[in-house]
Every structure is written in structure tokens, then in C-alpha cells.
Amino acid sequence: MVCIGQFAGSHGVRGLVKLRSFTGDPAAIAGYGPLTDEHGQRRFAVTLNGQVKELWLARVEGISTREQAQALAGVRLYVARTALPEPEDEDEFYHADLIGLPAETADGARFGVVKAIYDFGAGDMLELQRPGGTLELLPFTRACVPVVDVKGGRLVVEPPAVVEARPDGGDSDGAEAAGAGEGEP
Structure with a gap:
């Protein structure tokens, strides 16, 4: 399962939900069919109804009140990895x-x-x-x-070298901190 979005709270009093999309094309989130929660126990049919700043306003099937929409805040939305298109470039991957x-x-x-x-x-x-x-x-x-x-x-992988500090404040490779010992008080 791949996380492609998250509910971010309610909008208005008629059950609209704010939705944060993690897809390359943010509007594509609605095209993946029903989305699920992390455990696949709940399904969400989502229709986009506009935008507010970086968030989408969405209608979720079965959600009709502000309280129901607000209860979804924080729920992450998932699809099966097989539902996603294969990357086009060899340097792209999920x-x-x-x-x-x-x-x-x-x-x-x-x-x-x-x-x-x-x-x-x-x-x-x-x-x-x-x-x-x-x-x-x-x-x-x-x-x-x-x-x-x-x-x-x-x-x-090529992990970066670890530089250990000496007790006197210098680096273990003998280098002193920049500016130290140059006539500063």
C-alpha cells in the first residue's frame, strides 16, 4: 500500500473535507478509485470540488455533516502499489x-x-x-x-565520514575550528 493523501479537516457545514494530495499531479488522487485507510478497513470514494490554498475540497461518499468530515481529519489515504503507473524514467521510483x-x-x-x-x-x-x-x-x-x-x-551507499570531536574542541583529524586561535579574544 502507498500513501497518496491525507484528510486535513472539514470545510463548511455540509460535509466537505479538506484533502492533501501527495501525488505528482495533485488532482490525480481522485482518479485512483476508492481509497482506503492504512489497514484497508475503510474505503473512501472521493470527488474533488475545488481548492483552498494547497488543499483540495472533496466530497466523500457517505459524509454529509461537518462533524463526520472533521472526524476524518488526519486519516491517511492509501492505494495498492499496483494501481500506480510505472515510473517512466529509470531515475524515478516510488x-x-x-x-x-x-x-x-x-x-x-x-x-x-x-x-x-x-x-x-x-x-x-x-x-x-x-x-x-x-x-x-x-x-x-x-x-x-x-x-x-x-x-x-x-x-x-557511500555514508559520509564521521568526524569525532576531541576533548579540546578540535576535530579528530587535527583541524581546528574556523577562526579559532587567530588573535580573537
């Missing part, structure tokens, strides 16, 4: 296709398995479960993840 892929270094050493992908506002981060169970976040950039091979079932 985040859902990366979950569970093994990650290895350029020399073929196992690095971990992709558990999740997050966007905290400064770009995507991969959460990798390392051998032994520890979790590690890695920037999802071309520099840190030079190869994404969904068909081959793997990622190649």
Missing part, C-alpha cells in the same frame, strides 16, 4: 519500492536494509537498519546513494 531493499557499499559489503524514508524539511533521509539491529539515517542524495537499482533489488 518510495514504497525502496522499503526493504538491501543497501551495500561500493565494494559490495552489506550496509543495511531500507526501513523508511523521511522528509524533515531539508531533503529526504533514508532510515537503514544495520546488521545487529541499529538504525541509521543517511541523506538520500546522489553523493550518499549513488545507485538506486529497484529492478536489481539494491542500493549502493
Whole structure:
């Protein structure tokens, strides 16, 4: 299942729901047929009725009051991965296709398995479960993840070097902090 949207609250008194779309073309969310909640227990037939800022106003079958619409706030909307079109470019992929892929270094050493992908506002981060169970976040950039091979079932990663701080405040590689020791009080 792939999350393609989320209900964001009610609009007006006649049951319209605010809807945040996560699809490439935001209006396409209504074209995927009935959407489900995360567990597939509830189905939502959605018709778009306009926009308010970055949100859609939607009519949801069976929802006719403000209270019913407001009760849907926060519900994430899902479709089966098979309902989505295949990416046209080899450098395009769905985040859902990366979950569970093994990650290895350029020399073929196992690095971990992709558990999740997050966007905290400064770009995507991969959460990798390392051998032994520890979790590690890695920037999802071309520099840190030079190869994404969904068909081959793997990622190649180049984790950034870790710079450890010395007790005296300098870096472990002998470099001093910029500006330190240059006649400053």
C-alpha cells in the first residue's frame, strides 16, 4: 500500500473535507478509485470540488455533516502499489519500492536494509537498519546513494565520514575550528 493523501479537516457545514494530495499531479488522487485507510478497513470514494490554498475540497461518499468530515481529519489515504503507473524514467521510483531493499557499499559489503524514508524539511533521509539491529539515517542524495537499482533489488551507499570531536574542541583529524586561535579574544 502507498500513501497518496491525507484528510486535513472539514470545510463548511455540509460535509466537505479538506484533502492533501501527495501525488505528482495533485488532482490525480481522485482518479485512483476508492481509497482506503492504512489497514484497508475503510474505503473512501472521493470527488474533488475545488481548492483552498494547497488543499483540495472533496466530497466523500457517505459524509454529509461537518462533524463526520472533521472526524476524518488526519486519516491517511492509501492505494495498492499496483494501481500506480510505472515510473517512466529509470531515475524515478516510488518510495514504497525502496522499503526493504538491501543497501551495500561500493565494494559490495552489506550496509543495511531500507526501513523508511523521511522528509524533515531539508531533503529526504533514508532510515537503514544495520546488521545487529541499529538504525541509521543517511541523506538520500546522489553523493550518499549513488545507485538506486529497484529492478536489481539494491542500493549502493557511500555514508559520509564521521568526524569525532576531541576533548579540546578540535576535530579528530587535527583541524581546528574556523577562526579559532587567530588573535580573537
